[in-house]
Amino acid sequence: MISNSPRPFRGIYAATLTPFDRLERMDEDLLADHFRTLAARDGIVGVLCNGHAGEVFLLEREERRRVIEIARETIGDRAIVVTGLLAESSREARLHAADAQAAGADGILVFPPFSWALSQEPGMVIRHHQAVLEATDLPILLYQAGVRTGAMAYPPGTLEKLACLPRVVGIKEGSWETAAYDSNRRLVNRVAPSVEVMASGDEHLFPCFAIGSDGSMVSLAVLMPDEIVGLERAVARGDMVTARALNARIQPLANAIYGAAPGGFATVRLKACMELMGLWPSGQGRLPIGALDQSEIARLRLALKAAGLLEVAAA
Numbered sequence: 208m209i210s211n212s213p214r215p216f217r218g219i220y221a222a223t224l225t226p227f228d229r230l231e232r233m234d235e236d237l238l239a240d241h242f243r244t245l246a247a248r249d250g251i252v253g254v255l256c257n258g259h260a261g262e263v264f265l266l267e268r269e270e271r272r273r274v275i276e277i278a279r280e281t282i283g284d285r286a287i288v289v290t291g292l293l294a295e296s297s298r299e300a301r302l303h304a305a306d307a308q309a310a311g312a313d314g315i316l317v318f319p320p321f322s323w324a325l326s327q328e329p330g331m332v333i334r335h336h337q338a339v340l341e342a343t344d345l346p347i348l349l350y351q352a353g354v355r356t357g358a359m360a361y362p363p364g365t366l367e368k369l370a371c372l373p374r375v376v377g378i379k380e381g382s383w384e385t386a387a388y389d390s391n392r393r394l395v396n397r398v399a400p401s402v403e404v405m406a407s408g409d410e411h412l413f414p415c416f417a418i419g420s421d422g423s424m425v426s427l428a429v430l431m432p433d434e435i436v437g438l439e440r441a442v443a444r445g446d447m448v449t450a451r452a453l454n455a456r457i458q459p460l461a462n463a464i465y466g467a468a469p470g471g472f473a474t475v476r477l478k479a480c481m482e483l484m485g486l487w488p489s490g491q492g493r494l495p496i497g498a499l500d501q502s503e504i505a506r507l508r509l510a511l512k513a514a515g516l517l518e519v520a521a522a
Contacts, residue, residue: 208284209313209346215227216314216346216377217403217421218252219436220258220289221245221428224478225274227491233270237487239281245429246282250436251423252280253287255316255379260426260474263293264321265493272306279311287430289348289424293318304342315339316348316424322483324357329365336372343501346376353383353408360387363394370399377403385414392419410461413454416442426473428459430480430516456514463510475499479507484516 209215223245226237245251248490256274257263271290280484290312294300300317307315317339319332342348349369352359358380361369368374379396382388386392392404405422406415412423414437428435434453439448464476478490479499492498499507511517 209287214401214403214421216287216348218287219250219428219432219439220249220253220255220405220424221251221420221432222255222258222407222424222426223278224426224429224481225256225261225266225308225476226478226487227489227493229489229491229492231493233266233273236279239277240276241429242281242286243326245432246286248432248436251286251428251432252442253289253313253441254282255289255291255424258291258316258424258426259295259318261291262427262474262493263291263318268303268306271303272310275307275310275312283311283313287313289314291316291318291319292339295320295322295407297335299426300335300339301342304339304345308343308345312345314346314348314376315343316350318350318357319352319361321359324359329368332361332365333368335499336369337419340372340374345374347372347374348377348379348467349375351378351380351382353381353385354387363390366391367394367398370402371396375402377405377421379407380404380415381406381407383411385411385418389418390417409457409465412438412457412461413442413450416450421440426477427457427464429477430460430484431514460510460514460516463507467506472496472499472503476503476507479504480511480516483508483511 226234256278257271275290290307292303292315331458395404403421406420408425409425409427438453465473475492481487482490
């Protein structure tokens with residue numbers, strides 16, 4: 208649900224996970240509960256479903272559509288439902304965009320295709336986003352990938368052109384480096400000041416919030432929604448004592464999930480944390496990632512204890 212406020216997409220979003228059972232089938236009841244739980248937290252304005260954390264790259268077309276439908280049915284009357292769109296071809300992207308609108312999404316976050324990490328040029332990027340715009344009349348959000356993701360990270364000239372496209376309302380800024388974040392934020396504020404620049408590098412929230420942000424779309428919010436909302440609010444009111452205390456809890460867990468190699472295990476680490484905290488019966492991921500080994504599980508258990516989350520969950 209999009210509000211009537213002047214900047215309706217601004218705020219903190221939880222980038223949600225997709226629960227599977229032991230046979231790798233999507234657990235729809237658990238997914239609905241996941242959406243309800245997060246949307247009920249104070250300060251969470253919406254969800255980003257079908258994102259990287261939601262394993263969009265492993266979901267079939269009908270599964271992606273069903274995720275959106277469940278979000279709309281469950282929380283659509285009180286929270287914004289943004290869906291990620293990841294497709295290697297623009298033809299396929301059009302189909303997913305039409306599906307998203309039919310399923311009830313409030314906005315579409317267009318991810319750069321993984322193949323662009325090897326090579327892309329500005330014309331390809333613009334045409335891909337234009338294809339999505341032509342297939343739907345929904346608001347569009349951009350994804351600025353990390354500085355170490357090759358050509359998936361848009362250079363300034365390309366980002367400027369994207370930000371100026373019609374119906375672009377926000378950017379999930381995941382540069383994963385504060386200087387790049389600051390530079391991109393300044394660029395977008397100059398050329399498209401109505402576009403929300405959302406600091407979304409889970410390991411860099413505190414410095415990016417301090418630089419300035421219009422919200423955030425992060426998967427760490429599935430574990431620490433109150434702390435991340437609290438961090439943003441503390442920074443906004445200039446309460447650095449509270450902000451530092453919250454960051455002292457957030458940062459080690461963020462590092463344990465996202466900072467350890469291989470980075471592609473971040474989602475299954477999040478799922479393992481959901482299981483360790485007693486929130487999900489299983490942290491099952493889909494192949495080819497597979498399950499975490501016991502050394503990873505032990506490391507995550509220690510990080511959760513340090514963050515105080517195991518005790519919170521048990522209470």
